[in-house]
Amino acid sequence: MPLDPITIEVIANRLMEIVNTMQHIIFRTGYSTIVRESKDTSAAIADVAGNLVGQATQHPLHLGIFTPTIEAILRRYPLPVIQEGDSFVVNDPYIAGSPHVPDFIVATPAFYHGKIVAFCLCIAHKPDVGGSVPGSSSGVATEIFQEGIILPPVRYYSAGILNQEVEDILRNNSRVPDLIVGDLRGQVGCTRVGVKRIQELCEEYDPDVLQDAFDEVVNGTERRVRRGLGAWPDGVHEAEGYLDHDGIDLDRPVRLHVVVTKKGEDISFDFSGSDDQTRGPVNIRPSLLRSACHYALVGMIDPTIANNHGVTRVVKVICRDGSVVNPRFPAPVNHYAAILGLACSCILTALGEFVPEKATAAAGGGSSISIGGSRTRTGQSYVQYELFGSGYGARRHSDGVSGTMVDAGNCKITPVEIIETEFPVRLNRFELARDSGGAGKYRGGLSFLREYETLEDSIFTLRGAYYIRPKWGIFGGKPGALGWCTLNPGRSKERKLPSATRGMDIPAGTVVRLAIAGAGGYGEPHERDAAAVLEDVLNGYVSLEKAREDYGVIIDAETFQVDVEATRALREELASAR
């Protein structure tokens, strides 16, 4: 008997409720700041075949990673050998779907009357799993072995009993053993709560009904994506973008290229034109690139479509073996975030050619830092790992949003008060970066600037992006400002850093000031309403100089009035010079 739509709707929403509960639990019980403050973690439920049926979409970058992970676990542990109470852990980006080594995935099967009915999963970023720098992510790593301890799928719990050896090995390989073990246990706890809720669903609905509902939920998503695609014109569009470099060869940019082919209700993303894999760690695994494709496509069609295996069925992703988007083992991958953001911008740019009313300028560039050392206030070693957003690109009818995580990333900022309470560092500045939003009829979103002052000797690692090549504007809009990072600005030891670094020893008292790259603008800047430019100046988003240079708007520095006549003359001049 086919399921009634109410039951499907209820189970679909119950699934999301379970996933959201799991997500809440891992945030709430987290030990490391990267889990409990940045919230770099996602929960999901897969059916017994490993097909994703529900996932919290807090982090779009995690959309594509769970399916290859379940497949990896099932290859090593076929269904008959899995016992009730088992929990698996894996972080190998080549065997499973983990984005990079610090991301650990826990999977716990849900049994009902002796049969597996589903898997509950949770990925969480660990602050440190060994490797060459605190935080495990060196901007100059050349092999994955420099990026920390790599686990294939192993049993962390066997039939409900902790496998102490696994925990001991992990403890022994981290600069912050208590945090990673605390977080890992929290991941197991969250999957166990998910399992319990799935079992309650089985009590309420028969497990077969549940599987049917899972199938219908997946079919529903597939239908919505295909219907959305069907409404677009067929065609082939391409886009490309460049990273500054791979962290090793600082003079050679890294090209990412995509060809999007849409026919009927099918779509493919071919990245074969991208550069070969790099020596440095800006490579990205295909499962993560798939996340970017899912995000951009669903975001363009209808962001409310539930994420599950239904999207996977529609989206074809082609990644040339040995390229930067499908590197061969043991290429390093820890700095994937840079190329992931670039991929999102390229895909959105190409998709904008299919639906011009949804064309958007490129978002600004996310980046991250880690500061590690051996002395916290309690005498333990520590790793302060932070993830930064930027601004969205401008779009038709509106400015890009400033100061936000963009595209595939969606972590929270670590509160200043948490950082200073837990780590030997002080923040001096956290402000929007003036003039960082690309000029345009609609302005790109502003990124921000942060300044730290270390209170102890420590090791600093930077993984930024777009320090040389900015994120682009469209339809005449200007690119966003470049990112930058300077040590000891205005002092004798001032030093500008490249966008990615090794672990650098910095003595107590070092000032680190960095700004994230901004987002691109939309349309000709001199067509922007002069009143809007004045408002931007009053709010500190745009300087008087840039108001004149980029927008052709002349504002009196004393009275903050627009000089209407002079502005008109200047704008006419700018227009005729084009």
Place this chain on the structure above:
Amino acid sequence: MASYRIGVDVGGTFTDLILLDEETGNIKTIKTSSTPRDPSIGVMNAITEALRSENGISPDRISFLAHGTTVTTNALLQSRGARTGLLLTEGFRAIYEVREQDRPPSRSMDPFYEKAPMLVPQKLTEEIPERTGFDGTIVSALDEEAVRMAVRRLRDKAVEAIAVCYLFSFMNPTNEERTAEIIQEEYPGCWVSLSNRVIPRIREYQRLSSTVLDAYVGPVLSGYVDRLRGEMEQAGLKTRQLYVMQSNGGLVTFGGATLYPCRTLLSGPAAGVIGGSYIGSTLGHSDVVSLDIGGTSADIGVISRGEVQETTEGEIDGQAISVPMIDLRTIGAGGGTIAWIGGDGLLKVGPQSAGADPGPACYSLSGTEPTVTDANLVLGYLNPAYFLGGRLKLDVHLAAAAIEKRVAAPLGMTLTEAAHGILKIINVKMEIAIRLALIEKGYDPRNFALIAFGGAGPLHAGRLAQTLHIPKVIVPLWPGLTSTMGLLVTDVRHDYLHTRVGPLRTADIALVNSMFRQMEARAQADMEREGFPLSRVEISRYLAMRYSGQAYELNVPFSQFPLAETDKDLLRREFDDIHERSYGHKAEDASVEIVNYGLVSKAEVPKLSLAQHELGGADAFITPEESRSAYFEECEGYAHVPVYRREALPVGAQFPGPAIVEQVDSTTVIYPGQRASIDAFRNLIIRVAG
């Protein structure tokens, strides 16, 4: 001599009052028009009318008054709060604008994401050189001259309120407190909200946002409460027991309310959920959705297993707030909600409301915008001669003209199509909000009852229940008075919290006990000042604890007091158990920290109780008052439907839809295929065909 208790609730359109005779339990109800420009006028009108009833009541016989208000909520929803400036630590302008940096989960997949607006723009934000360290030491002294200059600039920009949020002020409030003094010197009378008072907790963004909200609504609430208190004194009210409903469903004194204005942002809707929960409980329903539709908004609350859902982390209209509150959803959908044509040429309904003044076009108060009430009138659901029992004559021609001109003509539709379209759109909005509140939490609507109240709830509830598959709708005897009833069925409640972080194992038990004794002494003093004998005050205590290294606590309540050294093991085990129940695991080898010491005092007050009647025979004889023509999709047009008077319907009466039930404070529509009956409490029950 008899004494009386008053519950008075101000909605967007009407002000409702219940007068409860403490001895007999008898109830008198009053309804007056709200006076949005100064809601205290409507409140005093209602009180005056109440005192005039029962052959005149001496104002000093009023022993207790509880007030539910939407002044702060409306100020926020309609962007009518104070023009607010912000002072923050130099160098940290991004805290407010970046917020938490992430997109809310519902927008995480949206490349066209937009943030909710900032209540204070960057141009009204001033940076102050000062700095407190993580441990509370003053790293840089407050630059008092800079504060003066900043306050003068803000004064010249005509701000009415200033929010102050410095880093680590919850560890050491010195710089914020001194700033407040300087503001008073430079700009006497300007409202000031300090973050260390609003919510003395770590995490600067949530504290800042709550403080900005507090400042934004502070002058509005303060002016209101002062006016109201003055007018009550003039009217001869002497009781010290003057209360405002807080967002958490408990009552606080008038004076206490203005200390924390942002804690009243959900005052009105909280009272409604408490009232709905109470009615549900009298009927033995522990799973209930409360739907309160007034003139400007619809408020949706969920009661599961008899418990009202609470939270301390929430958002109101996209603004983060971290004070204790009932977990509810508010959307801009009410009787006064305006229908309009959007830039894309499509029909939109809300969120703007015509409120009570000018109100819907049919009120004849010079309103020209078509509203949901106008649509309900045109389609025949409302009786133009019996709105508010006939006190407000509705003009169906004005309603029709407004819809015709603003909706039907531009869209090339008939009047009926346009009016029906308005209701369809507003219903879908409410349906989605209820579904989110229910199904997203994993609740199956088929197990719930929908309690519909507020003036407009019963008009829409039958249709909503049908599309949501909720099998039963309960319309209380006085639908417009449910929130007011909520004010008379809750306790006076005060929360006390003290933060001191330290390991449980080495905690000095004498010090722990003395901290609870101090809070208890404050609680007792507060209750005595409000006139409650200690014998009626109930104290409960809890410790908020976490594993060392975690950032969020769990509350562990305990009943034994004072605590003994041996109780630590019990508390520890209790914490492990709660952690495992909540999060699926425990860490018996990890050390446990106490973070907060919490104490709640409650004074039970005599509550209103509903009278129960004998159920008559199922065939209790009823006759419609009249019949009139009303539009139903199912009938493919207008049909003649029976119209009943609510007060004439006997207990046990049963009748099928389509039908309309009219009463002074509301109108209920029973849709085709549904069945209505009157239960022993005289509630109107609608069974919705599954």
